[in-house]
Amino acid sequence: MRTLADLYGERLRATPNAEACRRFDSQTQSWRSLSWAELAASAQGFASGLREAGFKAGDRIALQIPNGADWLALDWAAHSLGLVTVGLFADETAAGTAALLEDSGARILVARDLEVWNVVAGRAKLPDLQMVVSLRDKSEHADRRVRPLAPFLRRGTALPDNPASGESLATIVYTSGATGRPKGVMLSHDALIANAFAVQDAVQYRTDDLLFSNLPLAHLFGRVAWIYAGVVAGASLVFGRGAGSGAEDLASQRPTVLIGPPRLFERIHGVVMHELEMGSATRRTLFRIAVEAGWAASRKDASRIKARLLPTVLARRAGDALRARLGGRVRLAISGSAALSPQIGRVFSALGIPLLQGYGLTEAGPVVSVNRVDDLDPASVGAPLQGVETRIEANGELCVRGPSVMLGYWKDEPGTQQVLDPSGWLRTGDKVSRLDTDRIYLVGRFKELVVTATGEKASPADIESRLRELPLVEQVMVVGEARPFLTALIVPQPGPLAMLRAEIGINDGDYSSAARDAIESVLLQRCQEVLQNAPRNHWIVKVALIFEHWTPNNGQMTSTQKLRRCEIARAHAEDVERLYAGHYAVPATDCSNNAGL
Structure with a gap:
């Protein structure tokens, strides 16, 4: 072939x-x-x-x-x-x-x-x-x-x-341009065919x-x-x-x-969680027991299942209800193109729909790794595909080599040389915490790591992934480069927002600063609860409510649903300054490094 x-x-x-x-x-x-x-x-x-x-x-x-x-x-x-x-x-x-x-x-x-x-x-x-x-x-x-x-x-x-021939150029794929000008990635027939067969072997x-x-x-x-x-x-x-x-x-x-992308599964999870919030405390408890039992059963960990028969029945029923939302026959789900919250992956998998998070980048052809049904860890992006080699640089950057790696960047030899060495190793630009039994655990993109004024580094993608577990959060962007602490811009889900307004006694049409402050106070509390077990450098100190969705049409999202962080920061500069009122203003710097946020 x-x-x-x-x-x-x-x-x-x-x-x-x-x-x-x-x-x-x-x-x-x-x-x-x-x-x-x-x-x-x-x-x-x-x-x-x-x-x-x-x-x-x-x-x-x-x-x-x-x-x-x-x-x-x-x-x-x-x-x-x-x-x-x-x-x-x-x-x-x-x-x-x-x-x-x-x-x-x-x-x-x-x-x-x-x-x-x-x-x-x-x-x-x-x-x-x-x-x-x-x-x-x-x-x-x-x-x-x-x-x-x-x-x-x-x-x-x-x-x-x-x-x-197999070595011939098959396609030019332009990167999303989330952190700069799109680059044309050249991929051969051999690369794409090898990646397709390796994906099929894995899933x-x-x-x-x-x-x-x-x-x-x-x-x-x-x-x-x-x-x-x-x-x-x-x-x-x-x-x-x-x-x-x-x-x-x-x-x-x-x-x-x-x-699909993580956003698809976040939305499904958000609907389920919203319905649970509207239900009784007993219903929420039963769902939690069902997830715990289903997860233990999926990992064949019977010791963690208390009163085994009832939790297993609950897990089966909850799984049937989730599957019914997806047409009734889904046996497998695959997420890629951005980070997926481990909790969301755990819920799907616990309820009988293994949600396999994968990882890759266009330059790698694109899939590098993916979880397997029989070896699933929602906190990781799985083991490398067959034929893919990995190594970690001294600074924690992941490098990969294999038959699916690109030929280079279209009409950009200097750019190619920056990321692809003569022996075929590709610098991914992604920071890895560890390789554990061949699984890859990502921290985030080097270009998207936020460095606060105190010198602490944080991965906005990881924080955002956790915050999107909240039914109230539809879109979120972490802010904090060269600032004294981390904050977040949050676009709310309409249904849960209306529910929150009713809960704290604020009319639907009330957009006054007092109403905004009251909603943001509750929203911050819920964000902090989600992040309570996160590293200290991932804690959010303030939040700003944003009522305009970020889309490709207004230039604040790429077509692959990635945040254009600088564009969002510019569009909501007043909100950002409100979050840091009274603190030293950062100088304008290179936007590609998440600066000015």
Whole structure:
């Protein structure tokens, strides 16, 4: 198997009539299933259109389309011709789209519609770009580069044999840019195939599995851990419609495996905890007993189960209730792309849905490690995948080496040399507390470590992960670089906030400073309770309530749901200064190091 086209082709030959994927058809308002043979026919049409248009091996094709069968077919078609894919987020801004098209030198852009392109065309010349194809717009367009979709919908001939080798460049994936300018990570066919097989070896998808996710396929974690590993296993891929339809999609499609970022599992956990808060103390006690019993049973620790029969029954019933929220059949969940609270992982796993936290970075192809069902520690990111070597530098930085590591950064040799040495070791930029029986325990990103005015260092991601366990907390960002103590900006969950207002006697429409102070006082108390067992340097002294959500649209989140810390700090500078009123103001410094926060 040389290329990703071979990966798809092997699956077609093995199970041509098996279900490849499911997607929601907005025209018929129903779910549609495609077999591998049907998906191959669609890929053949795209490949024929691309070949007739004169595109050849090595040309870059930018895909700015939502998840779905078209994405799969285009990925298959592109790799069958030896094209290099460039994933762009469907919700990327016009400025961001123009910058990435220019940097990658893409020759063709396939977009969902022409809304973003119409803005891009007026801003950038993009001399390398020769063609723009819209999946929706069928009318004539003044821009000569815009072509109709029809030639790509005709039935094509057999898919061509990719002229590329395994070492050839397969894709350029741009990092999220959470701490600076996005970099184009170059990955070979060999790297992606090796990572897909290693993920499958670790998590063990089955041929009868339905793998459900909303992870954007411009992001490498979803592409490899969901799509390519699913192809290896012969599982069916279910494309959710998005966060707004998640509950409905889960109920109707009833997946067996759920793959997503920590925020997905935090929301589910938050709903459960909110309902428990609204219930009786007895109900909360029974739930706690159920979790304790389920966790002990999952670790085969009978000595920790008191009155074993009742707690086990409680755990089973609580697990059935949790599973019912997810469609009733979920047997496995996988979290990646950011840190997951150990407590949330423990709750899911205790109630019969092993929640496997993994770790990786785009430069590593991307998955480095993941917990296993039979060897699960929610506080860790699991053991390295097969073929991945690890070592820890003197400063605690994790370095990795293996078959999935990137070729380098696109058009950035100095940047490549900074992180990738001649012997293949990749500096991850992540600080590790220890490697224990091959498990990896992360502290946080070096660039995101906060150093307070007292010289103490803290990992904001770890603190934020703990605080998001609170039903009241929807989004949170820790502040404290060069400040005398740590504080937090918190965007509340509407339901629990309304409940808190009623509890302390504040009207829903009251946004006065007195009301804010009262809510923040209770919120701080609850945050401190969650952090009471955390290291002293992770304690929060003050909190500020923020009523504006942080999103990619307002520039305060990346498309992969990572905080743009500097942008958030700038947008809420008045709140930050309020938290530190009376204390020495920090000088403006390099924002990439979380400074100015």
